[in-house]
Amino acid sequence: MTLSLYDYVSIGLQAVFTAHPAFHVLGVPISMAVVMLVAGLLTGLIVGAIPALSGPFAMAVALPILISTFGFSAAALLPTLAFLLGVMKAATLGGSVPAILFNTPGTPDAYLTTFDGYPMARNGQAGKALRVAQFACVSGDTMSDMVLITTAPFLAVFVERYMGFPEKGALIILSMAFIGAAVGASAIKGLISAVFGLFLASIGRGDDQTPRLTFGIPDLANGFSVTVAVVGVLILGEVYQAIEDLAHQHRSKTSPSPVVDRGDQKLHWHERLALMPIIGRSGLIGITVGALPGIGSTLAATLGYAIQKRRHKGAVPMGQGAPEGIAATEAASAAVSGANLIPVLSLGIPGNVAAVFILIAIDTIGGLNPGPSVFTLNQHELNPELVMVIGVFVIMMLGNAINWTLGSMLMRRLGVLQHIPPRIMMPLVLVITVAAIYLQEGKMTSIYFALGFGVIGYLMRKMQMSGLPFVIAYILADDLERLLRQGFSASGADPWFLFSSPLAVAFLLASVVVAFTMSRNPIGKTIIKNADPE
Amino acid sequence: MRLVIALAAALTLLTTPAMAQWKPSGPIKMMISFSPGGTADTLARLIGEEMEARAGWKVIPETVAGKGGNVLAAKLKNEPADGTSIGLITDQIGYAVLAEKDPGFAPGDFAYLTTVAGTQTGLVAKASKGWKTLADVVKDAKGGKKLVVGALSPMYADALYLLGKHLKVNFNIVNFKGGNSVQNAILAGDIDMGFLAGVQRRGVESGTLVNIVSGERSRLKMTPDAPTLSESGFPVDLGARFLFAAPKALKPEAKQALTKLIVDIVQDPKSKAHGFITKSLGDPVVIQGADLDKLIADSFAQAKMLLSKEGAN
Amino acid sequence: MSARSWNLALGLVCVAFALLAVFVWIPHDVSSGVIVQERGQTNVGDAMAPTAWCYALGALGLLLVLTSWRSRPAAKSAVASGPRITAANVRFLALLIFMLVVSLVLMRYAGPVLVALLHALGANVTDYRSLRDAIPWKYLGFVIGGTTLVAGLLALIEGRIRTRQILLALIAVIVIALIVDLPFKHLPLPPNNEL
Incomplete structure (x- = not known):
């Protein structure tokens, strides 16, 4: 038996479309993966369109439920990832809806979409604005996915x-230095956040039979679970903050006047063609930003919009309802998501919050070890990991196709979600999160710990420290320590083993340079200022 | 022959009413000392499902991992001893108990029901190394090459250290957590070899990995040619047997009913649990009663030897 | 306090935490050392990583102290957007934690206490443990605790307590309980897994 790339692709297609059918339509099996992808896309659109919620919220709550539903078998990975990827893809799309219709961004990235989107809607062009957003978003996303599919394998093989x-080990240090320094208001605070994450991650784990730093608490013998720490700091911290804001906020909000459509709402092919160069440029910006860990879609959107503003030659000035402005913003922020999975799949290093949840799903379910083994084209025996990754790629492209075709139809209907009051939403999110954590962990202590991590996340927000370096360091800490300990043992206790190869030395030097320049030079300052708060 | 069948039938008739009399007062909690998704966890859950289907008792699996089973054991000791709490551990618990200063329980705190299956532990290297026997390994190691070996838990590190002493070669022992990470390191060429408890099956069958010796008491199902460690003059048993335990005060009728149900399930070729065992773990291993008590005692004796870093020869 | 002093405080907290961990916590709660001799070779012990991270934390904290010490006080307008924890924040956090604690205590103990009470009153129930998979008992803790939490937070947000909030919370939590419970036969609602 010899297996070619063609065979792998066809097996991957089978894994997505025909394996594990959920139900049959006219005798045609509809696979669980496809069902979950559609469910994820719908969820993403909805949470994106609700101003108080965002994609990562839905991913965090869904993850334990998905794992409880599908279990840990190899067959569980595709449906679970399909849902998460669907949420990730559609949340950006959904976020533009309230930005255009009501001048309230549904997600942080969509803030810049309000600049031109809402004026367009007020001029009676709401339908067209939504179509521009959809076109730009899906194009940017598709470009990004293609770059992921072509780059990740080579990067992974290089690593091996x-x-x-x-x-x-040195590479993990470099990415953490980059994330720590690049995210948030201050490089030092970002690094503190990362190192604090490393320290808390060392609790419970270790090689000794008696687990370290647990105060003798049996439920800590394996440390705080990654889900508990990540959901606590990123999601619950945000929920607490939102509840506080709601409590302080006096309900003086005036609802914006409803928009009325006037004239032609179609986005014609010549208009699409005219937007293509802008989308291409913004897409490249998004991809570049996305492939670097830590600096997320808000920076990409800002850069995309700023460059378009400088070069703008359109009939309508930017900021007064120019479709180019929407396209430049949406394409850039959408293009981040695919590229962000490059380091996840080839190195196991997540770059933004969405990627964090994808990686946790992969780690928890098992069967796919991000890294070189994934992309080995075994010719004699099937490499199930490669099949899985091809399945993931297929799902991503299928998600794009669904967004292309059905996106605009759904987007207009999402406007009603604006009326769900966040004051009811936030307490319910808290209770659902509590239930979801218990489903996965089965321990009351896990709930206590998660709520405690939420307090840490809340305080970090108050001190303007980003939670993202904390979370990424928390995820990578075990690997990092293990690699360093193993490297030390394997070298026969050479204290300088970390500096034994030029590549490792280069990575370590780069970490120092990154940490230093990011906090000093003006470009670094801009990046820091515009990097995601998350 | 007919007499035997008749006797067996009579015995069944005699035991069945006693069986039927015992019924758990509520749902049974099945604690599992392994992380979710792994082989042992899947095995336990399949047995639980089948227990529900056959006896109509509700069985709720719960992961209680940590400290090589010590967390589970310490918790199980204080559970109600009415048959509504059982736990899946291994007979390697002896090592975990002796290696920890104060585990909070003693081996006598439990009623041991039955083992259900065992591991398929082998000393594994990449086939491309060209090693077929321990002698090949020794030859390379004596040639001045420092061999880097991986241990999936401290117990295996101790065993590798003693094996090195026995073979008169020096190993650089690298600690890992779990068989998958050892296997990945072997495949990536980061280490030369290591003990794996069954994950190597796919690699061995495809020819990329080889079992050099069996770490079990018997030879491996997947590589019957490889001798055991004992046959190689190093009488150490690195295999693990998965077993169910309950709090000590468990009533005999509850113990009997639970044990019989579990044994029936793993020995029934039609059950999912049996299928899973033969696919991933070799054959069902059923050891009960005094034999099982001896197995636990052996585990302690060997752990004492491994931890003393002397012995073995 | 200005943004500068808040950063200063944060730096000092980091340094204090690092010192405490390196000199008290790690020595008392890690069973091996930084470097260990085992099985004839020198290995990194379990204390190495936490100690190293604490050194890094202490150094970064010190750096934060030094940089904020040297920085000029920011303009008045910048204070509002800078890092700070106000008295109002502390009050909110205290209230939130109080509500979380009350609801979780109810979630954990409402079922067992209620059953014990009924038992004492002579009702035909044994103990909560054997009823933890039976309707309606298995929903008791989650629904009572969850409703308390949602209604409490709604009251906190709206600044007053209304019957409508409690009713809304009760219905919402029952819906959540059913959605989470019905598809998962073997995954009990809190707190039924560990009793």
């Missing part, structure tokens, strides 16, 4: 060929 214990 040239990297051992010290190089892999």
Whole structure:
């Protein structure tokens, strides 16, 4: 038996479309993965369109429920990832809806979409604005996915060929230095956040039979679970903050006047063609930003919009309802998501919040170890990991196709979600999160810990420290420590083993340079200022 | 022959009413000391499902992982001893108990029901190394090459250290957590070899990995040619047997009913649990009663030897 | 306090935490050392990583102290957007934690206490443990605790307590309980897994 790439692709297609049918329509099996993808897309559109919620929220709550539903078998991975990827893809799309219709961004990235989107809607062009947003969003997303599919395999194979214990360890240090320094208001605080994450992650884990730093609490013998720490700091911290804001906010909000459509709402092919160069440019910006860990879609959107503003030659000035403004923003922020999975799939290093949940899903379910083994084209025996990754790629492209075709139809209907009051939403999110954590962990202590991590996340927000470096460091800490300990043992206790290869030294030098320049030079300052608060 | 069948039938008739009399007072909690999704966890859940289907008792699996089973054991000790709490551990618990200063329980705190299956532990290296026997390994190691070996838990590290002493070669022992990470390191070439408890099956069958020796008491199902460690003059048993335990004060009728149900399930070729065992773990291993008590005692004796870092020869 | 002093305080907290961990917590709660001799070789012990991270935390904290010490006080307008924890924040957090604690205590103990009470009153119930998979008992804790939490937070947000909030919370939590419970036969609602 020899297996070619063609065979792998066809097996991957089968895994997505025909394996594990959920039900049959006219005798045609509809697979669980496809069902979950559609469910994820709908969920993403909805949470994106609700101003108080965002994609990561839905991913965080859904993850434990998905894992409880599908279990840990190899067959569980595709449906679970399909849902999460669907949410990730559609949330950006959904976020533009209230931005255009009501001048309230549904997600942070959509803030810049209000600049031109709402004026367009007030001029009676709401339908057209939504179509521009959809066109730009899906194009940027598709571009980004293609870059992911073509780059990740080569990067992963490079890693296998040239990297051992010290190089892999040094690479994790480099990415954490980058994330710590690049995210949030201050490089030092970002690094503190990362190091604090590393320290808390060392609780319970370790090699000794007696687990370390647990105060003798048995439920800590394996440390705080990753879900508990991540959901606590990122999601519950945000929920607490939102509840406080709601409590302080006096309900003096005036609802914006309803928009009325006037004239032609179609986006014609010549108009689409005219937008293509803008989308292409913004897409490239988004991809570049997305492939670097830590600096997320808000920066991409800002850069995309700013460059378009400088070059704008359209009939309508930017800021007064120019479709180009919407396209530049949406394409850039959408293009981040696919590229963000490049480091996830090739190195196991997540770059933004959405990628964090994708990686947790992969780690928890098992069967797919991000890294070189995923992309090995075994010719004699099927490499199930490669099939799985091809399945993931297929799902991503299928998600784009669904967004292309059905997106605009659904987007207009999402306007009603504006009326769900966040004051009811937030307490319910809290209770659902509590239930979801218990489903996965089965322990009251896990709920207590998660709520405690929420307090940490809340306080970090108050101190203007980003939770993202904390979370990413928390996820990578175990790997990092293990690689360094193993490298030390394998080298026969050479204290300088980390500096034994030029590549490792280069990574370590780069970490110092990154941390230093990010906080000093003006470009670094801009990046820091515009980087995601999350 | 007919007499035997008749006797067996009579015995069944005699035991069945006693069986039927015992019924758990509520749902049964099945604690599992392994992380979700792994082989042992899947095995326990399949047995639980089948228990529900056959006896109509509700069985709720619960993961209680940590400290090589010590967290579960410490918790199980204080559970109600009415048959509504059982736990899946391994007979390697002896090592975990002796390695920890104060585990909070003693081996006598439990009623051991039955083992259900065992591991398929082998010393594994990449086939491309060209090693077929321990002698090949020794030859390379004596040639001045420092061998880097991986241990999936501290117990295996101790065993590798003693094995090195026994073979008169020096290993660089690298600690890992779990078999998958050891296997990945072997495949990536980061380490030369290591003990794996069954995950190597796919690699061995496809020819990328080889079992050099069996770490079990018997030879491996997937590589019957490889001798055991004992046959190689190093009488150490690195295999693990998965077993169910309950709090010590468990009533005999509850113990009997639970044990019989579990044994029936794993020995029934039609059950999912049996299918899973033969696919991933070799064959069902059913050890009960005094034999099981001896197994636990052996585990403690060997753990003492491993932890003393002397012995073995 | 200005943004500068809040950063200063944060830096000092980091340094204090690092010192406490390195000199008290780690030595008392890690069973091996930073470097260990085992099985004839030198290995990194379990204390190495936490100690190293604490050194890094202490150093970064010190750096934060030094940089905010040297920075000029920000303009008045910048204070509002800078890092700070106000008295109002502390009050909110205290109230939130209080509500969380009350609801979780109810979630954990409402079922067992109620059953014990009924038992004492002579009702035909044994103990909560054997009823934890039976309707309606299994929903008791989650619904009572969850409703308390949602209604409490609604009252906190709206600044007053109304019957409508409690009713709304009760219905919403029952719906959540059913959605979470019905598809998962083997995954009990809190707190039924560990009793």
